[in-house]
Amino acid sequence: MKKNVLTLAAVVLLAGCTSAEEETATETEQTAPAEKPAAEKETGPVIDASYFNELKEVDGLQVIQNPENPLVLVNKEFALPSAYTPPDLVRPNVQYSFGDQDIEKSYMRREAAAALETLFKGAKEDGQYLFAVSGYRSYDRQEEILAAGAAASSEEEALKSIAPPGMSEHQSGLAMDISSESNGFELNQSFETTAEGQWLKDHAHEYGFILRYPKGKEDITQYIYEPWHFRYVGGDAAVMIYENDWTLEDYFEQVKPAE
Numbered sequence: 001m002k003k004n005v006l007t008l009a010a011v012v013l014l015a016g017c018t019s020a021e022e023e024t025a026t027e028t029e030q031t032a033p034a035e036k037p038a039a040e041k042e043t044g045p046v047i048d049a050s051y052f053n054e055l056k057e058v059d060g061l062q063v064i065q066n067p068e069n070p071l072v073l074v075n076k077e078f079a080l081p082s083a084y085t086p087p088d089l090v091r092p093n094v095q096y097s098f099g100d101q102d103i104e105k106s107y108m109r110r111e112a113a114a115a116l117e118t119l120f121k122g123a124k125e126d127g128q129y130l131f132a133v134s135g136y137r138s139y140d141r142q143e144e145i146l147a148a149g150a151a152a153s154s155e156e157e158a159l160k161s162i163a164p165p166g167m168s169e170h171q172s173g174l175a176m177d178i179s180s181e182s183n184g185f186e187l188n189q190s191f192e193t194t195a196e197g198q199w200l201k202d203h204a205h206e207y208g209f210i211l212r213y214p215k216g217k218e219d220i221t222q223y224i225y226e227p228w229h230f231r232y233v234g235g236d237a238a239v240m241i242y243e244n245d246w247t248l249e250d251y252f253e254q255v256k257p258a259e
């Protein structure tokens with residue numbers, strides 16, 4: 001009798017040691033899927049309501065009324081006001097493809113600029129030397145660029161890679177085009193094959209940036225794949241977007257404003 005009790009205790013103990021984790025995991029697997037997806041569908045990840053675009057229709061365009069929002073969604077559907085200039089543009093202390101010139105395109109908004117400096121520092125620590133090529137761009141400058149592109153090919157062709165004025169993320173001061181010496185400081189598709197391009201694709205989110213126009217998402221973003229264009233959105237959003245393989249458009253389909 002006594003022997004049986006001991007044996008039983010030993011078996012229970014043994015079972016506890018070897019399969020405790022497994023049992024917990026099984027339990028989670030059994031209960032969670034039934035509740036979680038339904039709950040997530042109802043609420044989605046919740047973010048502050050101020051991160052959503054406030055829109056007003058002006059001359060048939062959806063114009064963003066809160067352009068200073070760091071998560072502002074700028075695309076061919078939602079435009080920045082023509083008079084908008086970010087209030088806190090600074091020149092990030094990074095290497096530029098054009099050297100030390102203090103020109104418009106070297107600027108970014110303060111928070112994005114600080115994150116860019118950390119990003120470039122992180123890259124350097126991994127042996128990757130990045131170069132900033134083009135950041136802030138005014139509405140007027142965007143107009144000139146599109147006109148030049150249209151003159152070189154056609155307006156239709158130009159619009160595949162050049163945003164209409166107001167619809168460029170560069171006007172937000174939150175985007176930076178990045179290249180490398182190995183890519184001749186060019187902004188083109190071959191940047192994805194360079195070590196620097198690969199590094200950025202894998203690590204930008206750790207610094208609050210997303211690859212804004214991914215390959216295979218052209219239908220959603222309405223832009224060709226741009227392995228060089230990075231957009232600051234802040235750490236939480238960048239990680240969520242990266243981990244779910246979303247675009248910024250997808251992100252705003254999924255998140256819900258806090259009540």
Ligand SMILES: [Zn+2]
Nearest residue numbers: 175176177229
């Ligand atoms: Zn760009």
